[in-house]
Structures are given as C-alpha cells and as structure tokens.
Amino acid sequence: MKQFYRWILVFVFLAAALASYSAGSSTGVFMFVILGFLFECGFWLKLFPAKKKGGE
Structure with a gap:
C-alpha cells in the first residue's frame, strides 16, 4: 500500500x-x-529517491 x-x-x-x-x-x-519548477523537483525526487547505504 505504501508503494x-x-x-x-x-x-x-x-x-x-x-x-x-x-x-x-x-x-x-x-x-x-517557479511553482511548476518546485513541483517538478518533487516529481523527480519522488520518482528516483536517494538510496540509503546499508553498510554504514
């Protein structure tokens, strides 16, 4: 459901x-x-979230 x-x-x-x-x-x-740019940044950041390093 989270996905x-x-x-x-x-x-x-x-x-x-x-x-x-x-x-x-x-x-x-x-x-x-400017608002569109901010929403687009949110789109790209949600589409490709930062990977968490498991070894640290």
Missing part, C-alpha cells in the same frame, strides 16, 4: 507541475513557472 501512495504522489506532482507551467505560460505570471 501505491508513492505513485499517486508522483502523479499528483506531475499534474501540478504541468498545470503550473501551463498557467504561467498563458498568463505570463512568472510565479507559476
């Missing part, structure tokens, strides 16, 4: 990033572009 919530969160970040980029592009408000 399911992780994938849902990944798609929510992706949808939010696309919506923010679209709003920023059509309205010209740069804050939407």
